[in-house]
């Protein structure tokens with residue numbers, strides 16, 4: 001599902017660099033294309049330039065320079081992933097026309113189609129295939145189902161300015177929410193096409209859930225819960241600093257099992273509510289949950305989520321289809337880090 005807000009690419013490129021500007025952690029991947037095959041040549045994980053506020057273009061520019069240096073990549077064109085809280089992703093029924101015309105129409109009349117005004121936003125549209133067994137369209141203007149993405153114009157121009165400061169060109173900017181879906185389609189094509197699954201990406205302040213049924217995106221939601229709540233809850237419960245709690249959570253969660261376990265319950269409840277909504281509305285059952293994001297690096301957290309949700313939960317590796325040709329140290333670590341790279345890998349597939 002390609003859905004860049006800004007796409008000035010045109011030609012297929014053989015070097016793809018995508019930076020996922022997460023709230024807490026920046027993740028970047030450098031992919032090389034050979035024909036239809038991709039290889040993961042390098043990745044980078046860095047602390048975000050600031051937490052709790054929007055970085056200025058100058059600060060972000062310096063940060064992107066560091067990211068590009070640590071990837072040791074010569075390519076100057078990069079793709080950027082916009083976080084779930086800074087972008088909008090909806091499905092809508094629109095009159096059948098070119099994606100370019102849809103973008104223009106939404107710019108002026110978004111409320112008619114998205115039930116809400118989105119002033120000063122940039123839109124992009126991805127036309128979806130008709131639903132299996134869908135009723136014949138009524139007479140009149142033919143319509144189609146469209147995945148619509150949007151982000152504030154100001155954010156996009158700030159990010160482009162930041163890339164320029166870093167000596168780069170951000171010619172592709174896409175919603176991060178679509179990342180797990182794209183990566184999953186490549187990593188598990190059979191499950192993607194046949195099963196009903198939920199993809200959960202646990203972030204820092206928020207998490208996302210995408211429900212897929214036989215290749216169709218049925219539901220996308222952003223939930224106000226992430227790794228930050230686990231660390232601050234642990235710090236409060238144990239009377240220790242945030243940094244100490246973070247160290248324990250990441251390094252030895254088994255030692256604090258009884259304190260950490262109840263902190264995961266609210267995330268389980270939020271996810272359960274979204275899954276219940278889908279299951280009741282569609283009369284279908286989610287069979288498996290695939291978990292990504294920084295917190296999915298912890299098997300302990302994923303296992304506790306499974307206990308709470310009573311649906312098999314798995315951490316998954318989005319780089320399996322990328323034939324990694326990483327330097328030795330990264331090769332040794334990639335299996336452990338991979339769940340955190342999901343959004344970057346998936347957006348790379350959208351902009352490739």
Ligand SMILES: Nc1ncnc2c1ncn2[C@@H]1O[C@H](COP(=O)(O)OP(=O)(O)OP(=O)(O)O)[C@@H](O)[C@H]1O
Nearest residue numbers: 022023024025203204205227228293294295297298
């Ligand atoms: N091994 C680990 N065990 C548990 N938690 C971990 C581990 N490694 C990282 N985390 C947690 O992952 C979180 C960061 O995850 P991630 O990088 O997916 O967030 P983000 O992309 O920056 O946030 P968002 O998607 O909300 O913008 C932090 O809260 C961190 O504590």
Ligand SMILES: [Mg+2]
Nearest residue numbers: 022023203343
């Ligand atoms: Mg994230």
